[in-house]
Amino acid sequence: TRVEYLNYEVIADHGWEIDDDDLFETASDADLDTDDYGMFLAEPGETLLEAAEQRGFAWPFACRGGACANCAVAVVEGELDSTVDNVLTDDLLDRGFRLSCIGRPVSETLRVVYNVKHLPGLEDLRL
Ligand code: FES
Numbered sequence: 001t002r003v004e005y006l007n008y009e010v011i012a013d014h015g016w017e018i019d020d021d022d023l024f025e026t027a028s029d030a031d032l033d034t035d036d037y038g039m040f041l042a043e044p045g046e047t048l049l050e051a052a053e054q055r056g057f058a059w060p061f062a063c064r065g066g067a068c069a070n071c072a073v074a075v076v077e078g079e080l081d082s083t084v085d086n087v088l089t090d091d092l093l094d095r096g097f098r099l100s101c102i103g104r105p106v107s108e109t110l111r112v113v114y115n116v117k118h119l120p121g122l123e124d125l126r127l
Contacts, residue, residue, distance in 0.1 A: 001044075001078070001105035003051065007036040008074075008115040018074050024111055048073065048080060048100040048112065059100060059114050066102040069125040070117050073100045078110035087125055097122065 006027050008018075014030070016023060027037045035057065042051035049071055052059045061071040069087050073080075075096045080103035088097055100114065116122060 001042040042105045064101045071101040074113040076111040078107035081106045
C-alpha cells in the first residue's frame with residue numbers, strides 16, 4: 001500500500017480543513033518537512049503505525065492495543081481494516097477516523113491525516 005500522510009498540526013497551522021477537496025495536493029505543493037507530509041510503502045500485514053515506525057516516523061500512540069485514541073488518524077482516501085476497534089464511536093468511524101495501531105492498510109493507496117488526537121470528539125476518548 002502506498003501511504004500518503006499529512007500531520008494534522010500542519011493543517012491547523014495553515015488554517016486548512018481535513019475535508020478540503022484538494023488537501024493533499026495543497027500539502028504536496030507547500031514544501032513541507034518529510035515528518036509532516038510525504039509517502040511511504042506499507043507491507044502487507046503491517047499496521048499503519050508499525051509501517052510508519054519502520055520508515056522512521058514517530059507518530060503518536062500510547063496503548064498500541066486499540067484501547068485509547070492517541071494513535072487515531074483520519075482516512076481521507078483508501079481503507080484501513082480495523083475490525084476490533086472498541087474505542088471510536090460510530091460517528092467518528094463514519095467520519096473516517098481509524099486507529100493506526102490496529103488498522104492495516106487494505107487498499108492500494110491510502111491518504112491519512114495523522115496526529116488528529118486533539119480534534120474535538122477524539123480528545124474525550126483518550127484513556
Ligand atoms: Fe491506543 Fe492505538 S495507541 S488505540
